[in-house]
Amino acid sequence: MRESRPDTVLIEPAPSLWERVICIGLIAMLTGALIGPVFAPLQEETPVLRLVWLPAYAAIFGMAAYRIDRMWRAWPAMLAMLSVVGLAFASKYWSIDYETTSRRVLALAISGVFALYLGAVFRGPHLPRLLMHAALVMAVGSLAMVFAFPSIGVHQADNAGLWRGLWYEKNQMGAVMVIGATAAAACLASPDPRRLLPALTLGLASMLVLATQSKTSLLCLIVGLGLVGGFCSLKRGGAAFSVVAIWVAVVVAGLGIWTWETHSVAVLEALGKDPSLTGRTEIWDSLMRKVADRPWTGYGYGAFWGRVGESVPADWVRKETGWTVPSAHNGWIDLLVQLGWPGAVLVGVLMAATALIAVLRSMGSGVREGWWGLGFLAAFFVLSLSESILVQHQSLPWVLFLAVLTRAVLPSPAPVAVPLVEKRRGAYQTGSRIAAQYPHGPVRSRTVVSR
Template structure:
């Protein structure tokens, strides 16, 4: 739970780095966390290594990011953050393999409940920290720098809580409380992106749960209706984007995001195959970032789009690699949606939908310290782990079930076609 909270940036960032910059104190705080991560992996090494395809994928991403150090515009930052990305990625793969079935969404739900309660304390007891004071004045931000950060974390918690309820194991009180609190905090941010992600996460969990209970005919009808509605929605958005954005309370430039993207794509055109180095583009002394800020007229902190941010860091090879992993994760998760989906309350496929939408609005891809990216890697690890690991866990919930006594063995063969004498021990 501590490592997950650290990945969200809750409280520690606003206290030790109020200007949102990287400080020596923050680096020191992460060192014991890295030690904990290594200890957890060592304790369950054989289990964690079952997801060896996911480890190879992470190794490839780390290798590409490290190689960018040689053409990075800020090699020192690239070198440090590659290490951080490797460590947090390793922790994500540990989560995906060590916490199978419903255990991972339940852990996320419990962690989100703690952070939701902490955010309420900050909002009402320490409003100078928990509530925006200048820009976005009056909107809640809880334990984080900005309202969007709280919205992202609360959406993850709400989706996990809904999955725990859908799993139907009888433990509903904590998930129900978490779902209510996290949903209220998402609404308090007034973040349209977070609200859409919340609707997608809860909607997918509810849809798959309903289809499972409705039978095969009902499932086919729901899938057909879903495809039709999605097709109509995409057509309307492509033909009348201004109307859709106006209905959502957004201006056609998406609060200036389109201007940022246009400027960034011109920078991508200058280095399409290499990028400017992993996590190096947005430095304070970055000349390419200075051009973007000059063209847009404000101090742009990020691309506000994960895929474009990935392009300026690692070029098209990085974007294609991450896109391939996402497609793989979705495909394998859908293939295993039967028994595995029921056990976890359809959390993985629901969060993948949330993550896709989030990546189009926020810079969450291949992050060196980000909960959304860590959860994506955890889902990838679950998808690429041998199915026998999950099956063996689900078939033997009782640790004494596998123990065969003399009487149990005799009962098994009492009505068999041939009675053989039991071996005398």
């Protein structure tokens, strides 16, 4: 079934079809869909997996060169990206694994180029629509794996019976489907009248999030959809509704923070989670002790989590926690062990600045994109508290964050901002009257007498 074309012309024309197809393929690769489980079933870097990325890198550079006229306008985002890459590059001089840091910094830089391309070329509603299409393709592929190849699509040992689709484990599928669902919701909230595929993607992606039984993914889904839906309601509900809704949101947020601070154990038990967050708190305590040894430099970008026997500090953490820890399960702590406090502060400033600009521009570009940027940023921040997604090479969440940053610093393509709350006219209020239009006004129209 084909979607009807929009009746109105969008702010900027959509990129060409071949660009969209290539970008969907690159987005799927950044999620690790199927490629990782096939070429690296043990979740380790292999020479074959590196070769698979070479055509992708060539495509990124080719598209960037093709759209260089748009990308150079995003020079503030380019400087921000280069500051992060530069710090990661400098860390190789004190890294505990010089070769790994050098290799992953290169991948981080190329991923940053792709992020700048997405943010500069896919303006307005085009980026969330691209993500919606990519998520729909991967959702259908995940269903095929679950029912046709359950040995790949369903967990067999740990978390047996839970769906993981095209990925290594369920949390990865949950994060990708959250991105897709948020993008689909933004498409529904945008002025674009096409509704069929966004509604289908939203339902399918949300169902797959539930199938993972990932509490973190479910929370990110609620936050992302809630923020998009909240801004959409503010725009359509009128001034009185907006005031009440904002007041209720502030009160609920305050109660939530108070409840967490005073009854966090009870909240976690109600959600079916143990107070240690499945051993995460033990990992965090152990890692913070290692951070204290190198607070200003870290251990080098991408160098801390080596294989067993290859990284002394990682082996120390694994021995202390009693299991083979693959990552910090927290983006900020993982950033601390790699780049130290300078890296964490830099990323925090970039994230706060991006969120602030997105809020300030919510009356203009936010309306056109269905507030996708704000919804993604909220889900991205929540996910960073439980998963290592910050400054990751070949990672879709980090690429999309840089894309949101790029879109935030670019000038708006439309000179007129759309108000967040529509101004309603009273029941008996009429338009303005000009005195010169009436015969008894101060300026009378000249009467012409025909002869």
